[in-house]
Amino acid sequence: MRPIEYQNHTRIKENHYDRAKEFMRDYLTKLLLQGIHRIDYMKGVSLPHSLIERPKTDMHGDYASSIALAVARQVKRSPQNIARDIVAHLPSDPKWIDQVDIVAPGFINFRLTKQWLWHALRGILEEGSVYGRAHLGGGKKVQLEFVSANPTGPLNVVSARAAAVGDALAHILTSVGYRVEREYYVNDAGRQMDLLVASVDAAYHRLQGIDVSPPEGGYHGDYIEGVARRILDEDNGKYVNMTPPERQATFRDLVLEKILDNQRECLKRFRLRYDVWFREQELRESDALDDVLSRLRDGGYVYENDGATWFRSTGFGDEKDRVLVTSDGHPTYFLSDIAYHRNKFERGFEWIIDLWGPDHHGHITRMKAAMEALGYDPGALELRIVQQVNLLQAGEKAKMSKREGRLVSMEAFIEEVGVDVARFFFLMRKTSAHLDFDIDLAKRQSEENPVYYIQYAHARICSILRHADESEAGTARAEDVSMTLLDTEEELTLVKRLLMYPEVIERCAASLEPQGLTAYLQEVASDFHPFYHRHRVVTENGDLTAARLMLVEAVKLVLRNGLSLLGISAPEKM
RNA sequence: GCGCCCGUAGCUCAGCUGGAUAGAGCGCCGGACUUCGAAUCCGUAGGUCGAGAGUUCGAAUCUCUCCGGGCGUACCA
Numbered sequence: 001m002r003p004i005e006y007q008n009h010t011r012i013k014e015n016h017y018d019r020a021k022e023f024m025r026d027y028l029t030k031l032l033l034q035g036i037h038r039i040d041y042m043k044g045v046s047l048p049h050s051l052i053e054r055p056k057t058d059m060h061g062d063y064a065s066s067i068a069l070a071v072a073r074q075v076k077r078s079p080q081n082i083a084r085d086i087v088a089h090l091p092s093d094p095k096w097i098d099q100v101d102i103v104a105p106g107f108i109n110f111r112l113t114k115q116w117l118w119h120a121l122r123g124i125l126e127e128g129s130v131y132g133r134a135h136l137g138g139g140k141k142v143q144l145e146f147v148s149a150n151p152t153g154p155l156n157v158v159s160a161r162a163a164a165v166g167d168a169l170a171h172i173l174t175s176v177g178y179r180v181e182r183e184y185y186v187n188d189a190g191r192q193m194d195l196l197v198a199s200v201d202a203a204y205h206r207l208q209g210i211d212v213s214p215p216e217g218g219y220h221g222d223y224i225e226g227v228a229r230r231i232l233d234e235d236n237g238k239y240v241n242m243t244p245p246e247r248q249a250t251f252r253d254l255v256l257e258k259i260l261d262n263q264r265e266c267l268k269r270f271r272l273r274y275d276v277w278f279r280e281q282e283l284r285e286s287d288a289l290d291d292v293l294s295r296l297r298d299g300g301y302v303y304e305n306d307g308a309t310w311f312r313s314t315g316f317g318d319e320k321d322r323v324l325v326t327s328d329g330h331p332t333y334f335l336s337d338i339a340y341h342r343n344k345f346e347r348g349f350e351w352i353i354d355l356w357g358p359d360h361h362g363h364i365t366r367m368k369a370a371m372e373a374l375g376y377d378p379g380a381l382e383l384r385i386v387q388q389v390n391l392l393q394a395g396e397k398a399k400m401s402k403r404e405g406r407l408v409s410m411e412a413f414i415e416e417v418g419v420d421v422a423r424f425f426f427l428m429r430k431t432s433a434h435l436d437f438d439i440d441l442a443k444r445q446s447e448e449n450p451v452y453y454i455q456y457a458h459a460r461i462c463s464i465l466r467h468a469d470e471s472e473a474g475t476a477r478a479e480d481v482s483m484t485l486l487d488t489e490e491e492l493t494l495v496k497r498l499l500m501y502p503e504v505i506e507r508c509a510a511s512l513e514p515q516g517l518t519a520y521l522q523e524v525a526s527d528f529h530p531f532y533h534r535h536r537v538v539t540e541n542g543d544l545t546a547a548r549l550m551l552v553e554a555v556k557l558v559l560r561n562g563l564s565l566l567g568i569s570a571p572e573k574m
Numbered sequence: 575g576c577g578c579c580c581g582u583a584g585c586u587c588a589g590c591u592g593g594a595u596a597g598a599g600c601g602c603c604g605g606a607c608u609u610c611g612a613a614u615c616c617g618u619a620g621g622u623c624g625a626g627a628g629u630u631c632g633a634a635u636c637u638c639u640c641c642g643g644g645c646g647u648a649c650c651a
Contacts, residue, residue: 055594066593072631079631105631107594150651192651217650308649319576319647326649333651361578361646387579388645428599429587432579434644436586441600448613450599456613467610507590519588522599533606533615574613 024096028052028063028110031090036067038089042082045074054503058496061101061109068106079106117495118483124498124554125478132505132561137178143344144170146355146386147267148185151259152196154223155266155410161435162355162386163270163410164426164567168514169353171565176509178351181275185340188256189280190333195219197251201244203228204251208237227258266411270419271567280336288339289331292374293324296338301373316369334363338370345376353382353512355431361385384512386431392438417442420568424451427514427566450522454559455571457525461556462572464537465549473538473545485547490531494551497527498558505565514566521562528555 029051036042048070055064068083075082083102090100099111124131146166149159166182174180187193199218203225206212214220231239231254239247260277267274283289293309296302301312307327311334314321324335344352356363364385368378391408414422421442428450429435442449486495504520537548560570 050591053593054590056589056597057594060594064594069593069631103594105594109594152651187651190651306649310649323649328649330649332649358579358645359651363646365577385579385645390644433587434580438586441586448600452613453599456611460611460614464610471610473610511590515588516590519598526598529614530616532610533612536610538610574611 024063024112024116025052027096028065031093032065032067032086032108034091035086035089039085041075041077042071045071047071054500055109058493060103060107061099061111062496063110063112065108065110066106068108072106080104082106083108114484114487114492117492117499118486120499121483121486121495121551121554122478124557125550128557129561131557132175132501134176134502134506134509136176136506136509137173140178140350141181141348142173142178142351142353143181143183143347143349144173144353144355145183145185145344148187149263150187150192151256151263152192152219153221153259155263157389157391157408157410157413157437158357158386160270160410160413160422161389161426162357163267163272164423165386165431165514166355167270167272167567168423168427168517168565169355169512171567172505172509172514172517175565176506181349182273183276183278184274186260186277186279186281187333189284189336191330193252193256194248197248197255199224200228200231200255201248201251204232204239207232208240210240223259223262227255230258231255266414269411270414270422278340280340283336283339283343288343289335292339292342293335296324296370296373299373299375311366311370311373313366313369316365316372318365318369322366334366334370337363337367338374341367341371341381342374342376345371345374345380349380351380351382353384355384355386358385358388382512384431387434389426390434390436392436392440420455421449421451423566423568424449424518428518430513430515432513450518451568452574454521454525454563455569456574457528458556458559458563458570459572459574460532461528461552461559464552465556468538468545468549471538473542473549478550481546481550482543483547483550485544486551488535490527490534491548491551494524494527494531494555497524498554501558501562517562517566521559521566524555524558524562 032051036045036047047067051065051067052063053066055061068079068086072079072082080102083106087100087102087108094113096113096116097110098113099109101109101111103109144166146169147155147159147162149155155163170180170182195215195218198215199220202212202214202218207225207228231251239250242250293302296311301315302324303310303312308323309325310321311324312321322334323332324338325331341352364383367383368381371381372378416439417425425437425442426435486492500520504516508514508516535548537552538545563570
């Protein structure tokens with residue numbers, strides 16, 4: 001699989017298809033408006049934002065308008081009559097518009113000519129790996145922060161879901177013209193870190209037969225001992241003789257690096273890369289926390305009570321005020337997080353997207369409040385929750401809760417089901433909804449699950465292309481191929497499906513939900529397979545072969561582009 | 575208690591800013607390989623969209639109430 005190059009997204013060449021696509025949407029709207037303006041009783045009527053929609057079934061044409069229904073009340077006429085009047089005044093265009101129908105209760109349905117489909121198919125092939133990109137983002141600088149698990153242990157399955165979603169979103173946003181930077185925030189400061197280090201310290205001693213009791217509320221998992229053992233293996237126990245404060249300070253770095261290494265390795269295995277690993281410690285060492293505190297204080301959003309320092313977030317719709325500095329003088333995670341997000345704004349991002357775990361649900365309001373108090377546009381901060389994952393195994397739910405201590409590590413998980421399957425299953429569901437992941441199902445039905453269905457379509461096409469290559473069929477130059485030979489129902493259906501791709505991407509980008517793309521790719525595959533069964537691509541008929549090869553090439557293109565946005569491989573053989 | 579998410583086919587879920595006969599996948603049942611890959615295809619069955627009311631020409635979609643599930647609700651991170 002050849003990855004798509006995302007770098008030059010701002011310079012998408014203008015071509016056939018771009019023009020045609022915009023033309024068709026705008027053009028139909030323009031036609032409608034022309035028709036409308038020629039009708040006396042439509043003068044001064046307020047129209048809806050969008051006049052053209054895409055019908056759910058192609059029984060209702062390629063495009064449709066419900067304008068007559070929308071204005072019926074205003075002009076006090078029946079929708080049917082209005083639709084009739086509009087259509088009667090519509091300029092005709094036999095080249096691209098095949099048919100305009102009026103259907104009860106007043107829809108106007110447009111059916112495009114095959115000429116249009118063939119023309120557009122050529123456009124897809126011309127665009128190649130760039131097909132589906134758009135300019136929506138306008139080069140806007142956006143930061144996407146995701147996973148950002150505490151460095152207190154291995155990544156778990158919720159992290160894996162966030163990883164899949166974040167990576168897909170980064171690809172999607174890039175492809176529609178944003179400049180995306182991926183960031184991982186490392187909470188390497190604060191009390192949890194202290195606890196972690198103390199826990200490893202205890203284990204480190206235990207391994208040498210020295211009884212040191214672990215700290216209260218400390219960490220227990222096997223990985224604690226694993227880290228301790230690795231430190232011990234590397235240093236032959238030389239840290240035992242240090243004073244506890246010395247040792248803790250030394251351990252702090254060692255432990256952190258070991259765990260981060262583990263996390264990075266795991267993410268890498270999931271085919272993930274980050275542009276920036278941001279350390280909380282960096283903020284702590286600078287005066288960022290004090291600075292943010294004094295700025296909030298200057299704004300009058302801070303007060304003291306019971307010895308603690310509070311942020312008046314209730315002024316921004318929060319249900320209660322929040323502590324910034326505890327009564328024993330520790331800055332809270334919240335304060336540090338405010339400083340972090342301020343830092344993001346200061347780095348010049350115009351759009352800041354965080355994917356948070358379900359346990360951070362309650363933090364959204366207060367964080368937005370803090371940014372508003374600091375004078376930033378809370379609308380530029382997008383805080384999304386990646387909902388929890390319920391793992392089902394043997395029909396039982398295994399809750400992914402740290403508190404219950406039942407964690408399935410991300411590493412073990414992707415080892416179990418594979419990267420492609422894991423990613424696809426995570427992206428099949430809306431990010432904001434809880435997800436049931438049946439491991440047995442994913443494995444047992446692995447041969448019939450949707451990932452393979454899509455990948456198989458791709459591999460099958462590659463196989464056809466190989467076959468065509470060997471038999472030296474369809475070697476005509478693209479511009480000499482007559483697309484008009486693609487005239488069966490299956491072929492036209494496929495072309496129409498391929499033409500929806502840019503809209504799908506745009507919708508995913510707008511909603512920050514990759515889910516629509518997984519569904520779409522399944523549809524492409526399920527349009528392709530029947531086509532394959534009913535029609536031979538490589539035949540004695542050279543012209544037809546050439547045309548079908550082009551169609552099949554376009555299907556392959558869309559599958560590959562789409563899968564690569566999801567971070568899923570498009571194998572040439574399976 | 576309050577806040578957020580969710581109740582759609584046996585199961586897991588789509589259904590975009592309200593629209594035309596509510597859709598997929600899986601599972602079940604019955605068929606299709608001398609032809610570019612059967613990890614595929616073809617066909618059948620399956621629904622009072624949790625309940626009720628409201629807004630509208632028109633509601634799975636918007637509003638309210640109720641029922642039922644999940645999560646959150648710290649001077650923790």
